[in-house]
Amino acid sequence: MDNSPGNSGTGRDTDVDLLADSSFSGGFALYDTEAGEYTQYQIMVARSGLYRIHYQARGTGAWTLSSEGKVLAENSAGGSSDWQTLSSAPVYLTDGLQTLRLSFTAAGAELDYLELSYDEPLTHDxxxxxxxxxxxxxxxxxxxxxxxxxxxxxxxxxxxxxxxxxxxxxxxxxxxxxxxxxxxxxxxxxxxxxxxxxxxxxxxxxxxxxxxxxxxxxxxxxxxxxxxxxxxxxxxxxxxxxxxxxxxxxxxxxxxxxxxxxxxxxxxxxxxxxxxxxxxxxxxxxxxxxxxxxxxxxxxxxxxxxxxxxxxxxxxxxxxxxxxxxxxxxxxxxxxxxxxxxxxxxxxxxxxxxxxxxxxxxxxxxxxxxxxxxxxxxxxxxxxxxxxxxxxxxxxxxxxxxxxxxxxxxxxxxxxxxxxxxxxxxxxxxxxxx
Missing domain, CATH: 3.20.20.80 (Glycosidases)
Structure with missing residues (x-):
């Protein structure tokens, strides 16, 4: 997970399966997911502001990405069998340590990567x-x-x-x-x-x-x-x-x-x-x-x-x-x-x-x-x-x-x-x- 600008983070998998393949962006992808499974990421957000969440996903499953109960991004059931690169609407993250929870709500979702990108200027004239x-x-x-x-x-x-x-x-x-x-x-x-x-x-x-x-x-x-x-x-x-x-x-x-x-x-x-x-x-x-x-x-x-x-x-x-x-x-x-x-x-x-x-x-x-x-x-x-x-x-x-x-x-x-x-x-x- 990329966490710009200057953010850092670590991930923790709980129940989900990882598939190793050099064709994936990080060498691994989440696959064979079931409803109720989840994984969590802890990130240190260096600057508060509006972020976009970019991800590559495929499959018929569904998932949500949330922080402190607030949904940041979601992918509904009925997705494509081919990899799709998608982005969320701008979401606000405050600075400091944040826990992001990726929860699977319907079986069959596969996820290659999640990235955060800062979506507003760093300074204003x-x-x-x-x-x-x-x-x-x-x-x-x-x-x-x-x-x-x-x-x-x-x-x-x-x-x-x-x-x-x-x-x-x-x-x-x-x-x-x-x-x-x-x-x-x-x-x-x-x-x-x-x-x-x-x-x-x-x-x-x-x-x-x-x-x-x-x-x-x-x-x-x-x-x-x-x-x-x-x-x-x-x-x-x-x-x-x-x-x-x-x-x-x-x-x-x-x-x-x-x-x-x-x-x-x-x-x-x-x-x-x-x-x-x-x-x-x-x-x-x-x-x-x-x-x-x-x-x-x-x-x-x-x-x-x-x-x-x-x-x-x-x-x-x-x-x-x-x-x-x-x-x-x-x-x-x-x-x-x-x-x-x-x-x-x-x-x-x-x-x-x-x-x-x-x-x-x-x-x-x-x-x-x-x-x-x-x-x-x-x-x-x-x-x-x-x-x-x-x-x-x-x-x-x-x-x-x-x-x-x-x-x-x-x-x-x-x-x-x-x-x-x-x-x-x-x-x-x-x-x-x-």
Whole structure:
């Protein structure tokens, strides 16, 4: 079994018969198989991602190849008496030790070989990545809730990421807050269960084939006390552990240094960004990294970023402009002046990107159904849809990837409890808005 890129593995036969013949690819083939027989392979997957399984088979039997109960490939009964070379659809494998089980479900199958080939790029150019990221969605209030996942929204489920893919979203942003899961004394270890859970959720998302963004989100302790050496050391340690744990993930995983550094000066952010980028680069030399300014990362903040000398960066800003409409629901939206103000934001972002030679994205935009702090303030639903449509149209026009904010609450797009979508979904992914 070939296990590219850089994978290694061993096999163990249980009950199945081997036929030796120099004409076979490895000198042997499985033959005279019976229902209920199986063989297992242990492989060390060097890099997570989408793989194709190639195999040469013949006979009238049937078999499945699975990992942890998930079927990766199968060959149904009624096959040809001649050898056929076939390939599976892309399947996702996480990095690390995997056990593949080849189970025969009907007698008569013969199998010459199985091969794995990596089915996605090892790196992504930031410009083409942003083009492919298109319109995405945030899994807000899940891993960014503190102290525990799901405190502000339903806990993550695998079905959410399948729903995002089926709806037509091209990337998912996973906000994550690390404070309550990290020790307060050196070496500032992140809780292993939290790291395992984060990796599980990231793998669920990557398995869908789109780009995935993971960040450090509500790190208020850092933003309020950045001048403390111990605070900076703790944040550095968190990113050291994140960068090591996710180093072998698909290149579709994008890391975002820090969300909305409210309370930090631009000087502090320009101190933080290159330091954390250097930590990430120790284990992720080519991974895409999102870099932002301070405060709530308005588009005007892009001009204040001291960009490190790095070719794998994506600039970022947020836009809920005007907040009186999009967040507080105290005014209407949709006049020509409103649209021109929004266009000016995207034009500013586009000008900055052209000047810097970097692509840019808005990894939070959206409009509330109602003001979370004053629920009696309700946004006009038609204005809200028009506002989202304008964001999508402008993002598409200016080549800006955009992630709508969905918090399973006042900014909800997808009803996680019922697995249903509101009318905003068709606007966000509509072909005529791209």
């Amino acid at each position: 930031p410009h083409s990545a942003v083009d492919n990221m298109g319109i995405g969605i945030n899994l807000g209030n899940t891993l960014d809730a503190y102290p525990n996942e799901g405190d502000w929204a339903p806990a993550a489920q695998q079905v959410y990421f399948k729903a995002f893919k089926e709806a037509g979203f091209a990337h998912v942003r996973i906000p994550a807050t690390w404070d309550d899961h990290t020790a307060e004394t050196p070496p500032y270890a992140v809780d292993e269960a939290r790291m395992d859970r984060t990796e599980q959720i990231v793998d669920w998302a990557l398995a869908q084939g789109y780009f995935v963004m993971l960040n450090a989100h509500h790190e208020i302790w850092l933003k309020e006390d950045y001048q403390s050496p111990a605070t900076r050391e703790r944040f550095d340690a968190i990113w050291q552990q994140i960068s090591e744990r996710f180093a072998n993930k698909s290149a579709r995983l994008v890391l975002e240094i820090l969300n909305e550094p409210v309370g930090m000066s631009m000087e502090q952010v320009n101190d933080l960004n290159p330091r954390i980028l250097g930590i990430i680069r120790e284990h992720n030399p080519d991974r895409l990294v999102v870099i932002s300014s301070n405060d709530y990362t308005p588009v005007s903040g892009l001009a204040g970023i001291d960009l490190p000398a790095d070719e794998q960066l994506i600039g970022n800003f947020h836009s809920y402009d005007p907040w009186a409409f999009a967040g507080q629901c105290t005014r209407r939206w949709g006049s020509d002046a409103d649209k021109e103000e929004l266009r000016a934001i995207y034009q500013t972002a586009s000008n900055w990107a052209s000047t810097q030679g970097l692509p840019v994205m808005v990894n939070e935009f959206g409009a509330a159904h109602y003001d979370y702090n004053q629920p009696e303030n309700v946004c006009n639903p038609d204005d809200r849809l028009a506002y989202l449509r304008e964001h999508v149209n402008l993002a598409t026009e200016f080549g800006v990837a955009a992630s709508v904010w969905d918090d399973a609450g006042s900014f909800g797009i997808y009803n996680r409890a019922e697995d249903t979508w509101g009318p905003a979904k068709d606007i966000l992914v509509a072909p005529n808005a791209r």
